[in-house]
Amino acid sequence: MLSTIFAVLFYLATAIFVVGLAYRIRLYATTPAPLKIPTTPAPVTRSGVVARLFREVAFFESLFNSNKWTWLFGWVFHFAMLLVVLRHLRYFTEPVWFWVNWVQPFGKYAGFAMLAGLLALWGRRFLVERVRYISGPSDHLMLVLLIGIAGSGLMMKYVAHTDIVALKAFSLGLIHFNWQPLPADPVLLVHLGLVLVLAFVFPFSKLLHAPGVFFSPSRNQVDNPREKRHLAPWAAALDGDRSQGGSE
Amino acid sequence: MADFDTLKINPLFEIPALEKGAMKDLSPFVAAPNHQEDLGFPGELVDDWQTKAIEKFGELLKKSRALRVYMDGCVKCGACTDKCHYFLGTADPINMPVARQDLLRKIYRRYFTFAGKYFPKLVGAEDLTREVLDEWYSYYHQCSQCRRCSVFCPYGLDTAEISMAAREIMDHVGKGQKYCNEILGKVHKIGNNLGLPEPALIDTLEGLEEDIEEETGVEVKLPVNQKGADILLVTPSADFFAEPHVDGLIGYAKVFHQAGVSWTLSSYASEAANFAMFIGSYEQMKKVAERIRKAAEDLAVKRIIFGECGHAWRVAYSFMNTLAGPFDFLDPAYPVPQHICEFTLDLIEKGELNLDKSANDHMTLTFHDSCNVARGSRMGPTPGGQFEIPRAIVRAVCNNFVDMAADTIHESTFCCGGGGGLLTDDLMEIRVKGASPRMTALQEVVEEHGVTHMVAICAICKSQFSKVMPKYGIGMDRIVSLHQLVSNAIILDGQIGTEPDEETETDTSEDVATA
Amino acid sequence: MAYELNGKTFEADEEGYLVDISAWNEDLAVLIAEDENIEMSDDAWEVVNFLREYYEEYQIAPAVRVLTKAIKKKLGADKGNSKYLYELFPYGPAKQACKIAGLPKPTGCI
Numbered sequence: 011m012l013s014t015i016f017a018v019l020f021y022l023a024t025a026i027f028v029v030g031l032a033y034r035i036r037l038y039a040t041t042p043a044p045l046k047i048p049t050t051p052a053p054v055t056r057s058g059v060v061a062r063l064f065r066e067v068a069f070f071e072s073l074f075n076s077n078k079w080t081w082l083f084g085w086v087f088h089f090a091m092l093l094v095v096l097r098h099l100r101y102f103t104e105p106v107w108f109w110v111n112w113v114q115p116f117g118k119y120a121g122f123a124m125l126a127g128l129l130a131l132w133g134r135r136f137l138v139e140r141v142r143y144i145s146g147p148s149d150h151l152m153l154v155l156l157i158g159i160a161g162s163g164l165m166m167k168y169v170a171h172t173d174i175v176a177l178k179a180f181s182l183g184l185i186h187f188n189w190q191p192l193p194a195d196p197v198l199l200v201h202l203g204l205v206l207v208l209a210f211v212f213p214f215s216k217l218l219h220a221p222g223v224f225f226s227p228s229r230n231q232v233d234n235p236r237e238k239r240h241l242a243p244w245a246a247a248l249d250g251d252r253s254q255g256g257s258e
Numbered sequence: 259m260a261d262f263d264t265l266k267i268n269p270l271f272e273i274p275a276l277e278k279g280a281m282k283d284l285s286p287f288v289a290a291p292n293h294q295e296d297l298g299f300p301g302e303l304v305d306d307w308q309t310k311a312i313e314k315f316g317e318l319l320k321k322s323r324a325l326r327v328y329m330d331g332c333v334k335c336g337a338c339t340d341k342c343h344y345f346l347g348t349a350d351p352i353n354m355p356v357a358r359q360d361l362l363r364k365i366y367r368r369y370f371t372f373a374g375k376y377f378p379k380l381v382g383a384e385d386l387t388r389e390v391l392d393e394w395y396s397y398y399h400q401c402s403q404c405r406r407c408s409v410f411c412p413y414g415l416d417t418a419e420i421s422m423a424a425r426e427i428m429d430h431v432g433k434g435q436k437y438c439n440e441i442l443g444k445v446h447k448i449g450n451n452l453g454l455p456e457p458a459l460i461d462t463l464e465g466l467e468e469d470i471e472e473e474t475g476v477e478v479k480l481p482v483n484q485k486g487a488d489i490l491l492v493t494p495s496a497d498f499f500a501e502p503h504v505d506g507l508i509g510y511a512k513v514f515h516q517a518g519v520s521w522t523l524s525s526y527a528s529e530a531a532n533f534a535m536f537i538g539s540y541e542q543m544k545k546v547a548e549r550i551r552k553a554a555e556d557l558a559v560k561r562i563i564f565g566e567c568g569h570a571w572r573v574a575y576s577f578m579n580t581l582a583g584p585f586d587f588l589d590p591a592y593p594v595p596q597h598i599c600e601f602t603l604d605l606i607e608k609g610e611l612n613l614d615k616s617a618n619d620h621m622t623l624t625f626h627d628s629c630n631v632a633r634g635s636r637m638g639p640t641p642g643g644q645f646e647i648p649r650a651i652v653r654a655v656c657n658n659f660v661d662m663a664a665d666t667i668h669e670s671t672f673c674c675g676g677g678g679g680l681l682t683d684d685l686m687e688i689r690v691k692g693a694s695p696r697m698t699a700l701q702e703v704v705e706e707h708g709v710t711h712m713v714a715i716c717a718i719c720k721s722q723f724s725k726v727m728p729k730y731g732i733g734m735d736r737i738v739s740l741h742q743l744v745s746n747a748i749i750l751d752g753q754i755g756t757e758p759d760e761e762t763e764t765d766t767s768e769d770v771a772t773a
Numbered sequence: 774m775a776y777e778l779n780g781k782t783f784e785a786d787e788e789g790y791l792v793d794i795s796a797w798n799e800d801l802a803v804l805i806a807e808d809e810n811i812e813m814s815d816d817a818w819e820v821v822n823f824l825r826e827y828y829e830e831y832q833i834a835p836a837v838r839v840l841t842k843a844i845k846k847k848l849g850a851d852k853g854n855s856k857y858l859y860e861l862f863p864y865g866p867a868k869q870a871c872k873i874a875g876l877p878k879p880t881g882c883i
Contacts, residue, residue: 034330041323044540047416049408049633051669053640076337076410084335084412134336139276141336143351144360146382148373149334155552195383213375215381222331225415227324228405228414233636235576236593239583244321248544287787436787441880451881458831465839489876496882499836500867503883531882567882618848681882683788717882725865734859 012178013192016202020184023209030213031221038225042242052233059232066229080134087127093120094163101174101181121167125160128153152215155204162201172198273340274349285396286684289434297542298444300432307431308386312369314430318423319370319642322542325423328415329366332356338407338417343672344400347691352397355407355417361393362424391433398424399435400688402678403536409669420533421678422538429537437682438533441720445546449527450495456482459525462498470508475754478515480507483557484522489514490554491523492530492574492595494717495564506566509741511603512748516611521563527553530570531717535577536679538773543573560589563596566739568716569666569677570630573598575635597637599647599715602744606654615657617746621711621738622658624703625649626696626723627671628716641669648715648740655747660707666699674714676722690726697730704732715740778804781873790871790878795859806873809864813873817861819847824874834871834879 053059062249065071070088097117100106132153135145165170173193183190192198211217224230241249285346304310319326338355340346345353352358360382367374367383374383384390428434444453454462463480470478481487491514497507514521527549534542554562562585564574565744574595579585585594593600601726605611625648637643645668652659675692701707714720714737723737776783778801784792789808791797797880802821806813813821823843827835835843837855841863845853867879 036678038323038327041320041326043323044321045580047324047419047634049405049414049416050636054641070412072410072414073335073337073412076341080335080337140339140351142338143276144334144336144354144356146334147379148381179556212372216328216333219333221673222327223328223413225323226331226414228408228416233641235579239579241580245540245580248541445881452833452879452883454833455831458833460841461831462836464844469838494882498882499879500883501837504836504838721883
């Protein structure tokens with residue numbers, strides 16, 4: 011019974027996550043950007059823009075320039091989470107991809123860094139007056155959710171081990187439509203339950219900043235308006251018969 | 259206006275503790291019905307304004323990726339909260355960029371998102387009420403659209419885009435701002451923000467020709483509507499009207515004269531400014547930009563050069579090709595358009611200007627990066643040219659130049675406090691308070707390096723500073739035009755006297771800029 | 774807002790600029806000036822009168838340079854400068870003197 015419920019929920023969550031996110035990304039991609047609005051100085055070539063976005067995504071460049079503490083906590087959280095997620099691939103692959111094994115030793119400790127980053131970010135929401143003012147219930151709940159996921163994960167890793175072999179059989183069963191029982195370990199159920207919630211809310215929440223950053227015109231546009239005419243389709247219609255030149 | 263007459267300069271850039279509601283009662287005059295109708299907007303607030311506002315909002319979300327992404331993308335990290343000059347100057351929490359954005363975002367969530375429709379309290383979604391509309395009107399007119407917050411946002415979320423959208427929505431339900439909309443009406447009718455008709459323009463320019471000849475003995479022309487000239491100069495109409503702007507205009511004229519190029523102004527497009535950007539209207543912005551295209555076609559010029567105007571240069575550099583292009587009828591050897599600074603520096607580098615730096619020796623200068631130039635445009639071929647080119651000119655014409663603190667210049671520059679359609683007397687309180695970060699940075703170089711004057715390349719900055727600097731104990735004549743310095747230093751062929759024996763009015767060598 | 778003078782009402786906009794510029798007269802100018810805390814000296818009248826003459830010809834207030842030059846001709850070099858004009862009209866000769874002269878407020882980046 012429990013296994014069935016979780017199995018169904020996992021499929022549902024995956025579907026909502028993938029479809030919801032795909033819908034959103036499609037919306038961002040198809041909505042035209044009528045004007046060139048990169049925040050300058052901006053790269054003058056496409057490859058320059060790729061480099062700019064890479065610096066934003068990999069190093070949080072703008073945040074670094076803005077606030078060193080927020081940058082530190084945010085960067086530690088995100089990259090620890092990345093390591094943790096990569097480490098979790100071992101539960102979905104058989105045989106485990108070789109590079110996932112390389113990540114494993116780092117991923118184990120990254121869980122602590124992730125939790126520390128999250129707690130520090132949450133602390134800011136109470137301790138810094140300006141950040142407290144702008145924090146709404148959903149901002150707190152999102153952190154609680156992530157803290158719950160990280161905390162329960164660490165519990166299983168370091169305090170109350172769960173039956174990892176059975177869990178892996180369950181997750182591989184989900185992938186291969188050959189359903190296996192889920193260990194009825196309360197900490198595991200909390201952990202998985204919270205992950206399900208995260209997947210459900212992702213496409214409807216501020217977590218959309220993840221795909222959004224790639225579509226932000228102030229960061230992803232090339233600074234070449236004098237050289238190349240940029241024109242959105244709806245704006246071209248205003249040109250009458252004069253219109254030519256393409257949009258990006 | 260009495261309570262903010264004696265402002266103290268904050269020496270440490272302290273981030274203020276929040277004062278809720280500090281600025282909630284400040285909002286600009288509402289446009290009169292005729293100002294609205296001249297632009298095709300409803301004369302006054304329409305009966306079903308909620309429905310109309312949501313409709314317009316929906317339309318904008320479909321038309322602008324920026325708006326769509328910026329509505330979704332904020333994680334409330336707080337990176338922007340101490341970046342806005344209006345927040346730093348007023349301590350009103352809604353003047354924190356994220357909170358200003360949230361005024362629109364809460365409506366977006368309520369009407370356009372699943373979470374806001376079903377869990378409004380959880381995600382801070384709200385119904386569009388009269389209170390919200392009044393809040394919009396107040397706080398979206400306390401944003402100068404300077405984009406400083408966007409520089410520091412990890413996703414580049416740009417409050418300027420959001421405040422433009424909000425103003426566009428308000429215009430469409432009949433609640434426009436008097437200052438911007440009245441002015442746009444004048445541009446459509448007369449060709450410039452002032453409402454300066456052709457005969458007055460010609461009279462004014464003739465007066466300037468007399469002045470230059472009196473000063474230099476050289477006959478320098480300021481031609482209007484001269485068909486077949488090589489260059490069309492488009493400059494803010496404040497350059498014809500106000501000080502120190504006009505000294506900059508004289509500088510352009512001298513540079514063109516010395517370069518031996520033929521140039522002209524246009525009475526039809528006698529305005530570089532395009533206030534339609536401030537109200538977020540693509541259609542209005544296009545209409546104003548098309549005037550410049552038409553003038554260039556009618557006068558059969560080969561190049562277009564813009565004078566010193568910040569937001570005008572953003573529209574010109576970043577948008578004009580989109581709005582009124584393609585400009586394939588102009589000489590492809592030159593970028594369209596060019597900035598006067600690009601033109602002047604090029605001449606300086608070629609050694610074609612005879613410059614006497616000592617003419618500016620009575621001043622120690624610093625340069626104020628105008629927000630729209632710094633963060634919304636470029637000069638020259640490489641990123642950052644908008645910072646280097648004007649400074650290179652200052653250094654070429656002055657011996658004494660010092661930059662202000664690094665976190666207050668270049669892309670981190672602080673707005674003068676009067677941009678984005680806020681340069682109006684009814685918003686004087688926010689203008690004065692919003693200038694405080696810039697004033698702090700200026701005061702620092704005044705004290706440490708004996709700076710006497712600040713240079714700007716934006717008509718709004720110049721007017722704003724000459725108005726608000728006295729509130730900080732700095733003389734109104736301490737703000738100068740960049741091409742005013744060029745004008746002082748340039749020695750025209752055949753100019754009388756080798757030493758510049760006559761100083762211009764603003765060059766008073768009295769007390770330094772501190773009180 | 775509006776001005777009351779000798780039992781007559783003169784409509785003005787939010788900032789005190791006359792709506793109907795033809796309704797202007799000298800008594801009204803004195804009244805508007807009082808509102809602005811300005812005493813109408815002979816020199817102030819020279820400025821106001823020049824503004825009205827210029828406006829009549831060009832439908833716009835004169836540029837600052839045009840005004841200072843005209844005042845220089847009329848009142849001499851020591852008064853033909855913007856510093857003196859700001860002494861007469863502390864809130865700026867263009868805006869404040871226009872209001873007293875019954876002319877529309879100059880608009881734009883000024």
